[in-house]
Amino acid sequence: MSHSDLVLIPVNPDIFASKAVTIMLSGLKKRVEPLPPFLVFMNRARSRIDKVSGGPMLTRESRKFLIEEVAPAVEREKESGVPIELLEDVFIPERKGIKDAIAGQRRIPPDLENYFAELWDRIETHYFPQEIAPAAEEAAKDVLETGLSEIIGKK
Numbered sequence: 001m002s003h004s005d006l007v008l009i010p011v012n013p014d015i016f017a018s019k020a021v022t023i024m025l026s027g028l029k030k031r032v033e034p035l036p037p038f039l040v041f042m043n044r045a046r047s048r049i050d051k052v053s054g055g056p057m058l059t060r061e062s063r064k065f066l067i068e069e070v071a072p073a074v075e076r077e078k079e080s081g082v083p084i085e086l087l088e089d090v091f092i093p094e095r096k097g098i099k100d101a102i103a104g105q106r107r108i109p110p111d112l113e114n115y116f117a118e119l120w121d122r123i124e125t126h127y128f129p130q131e132i133a134p135a136a137e138e139a140a141k142d143v144l145e146t147g148l149s150e151i152i153g154k155k
Helices: 015-031 060-079 096-103 110-127 133-146 148-152
Strands: 007-011 038-045 047-049 056-058 084-093
Touching: 007 015, 015 060, 038 060, 038 110, 056 060, 056 084, 060 084, 084 110
Parallel strands: 007 038, 038 084
Antiparallel strands: 047 056
């Protein structure tokens, strides 16, 4: 892990998940040197379509959880020296299609690809130098084309 360029931490919108970030990082701080950068984002987020912009947005409940539970946990870790950031405006929504894809080892449902692409765009823009980005983008494209079975392994 200490040789990683970035570690993604998906946080489900529940109180245990926000506590898990702190617990996980406290264990890693004792075992991994140097700590890689961490990026926290909402996973299985409840969302809706914004009537004004037409784009996806977190529900009031999910936004409140993100601001009141996850953001303070991330900020405490940052203040303790952990290289960690919270993406407040990028999330992966709760969809049955993801569970079905994982269970059946199929590809990500097409209606969710935009969410993963937006997450990748943020990662690429902020965390990878330009010379690494094209190779990483090609690898990500291969994963989308190959499907989830390659990611989670065949049974």
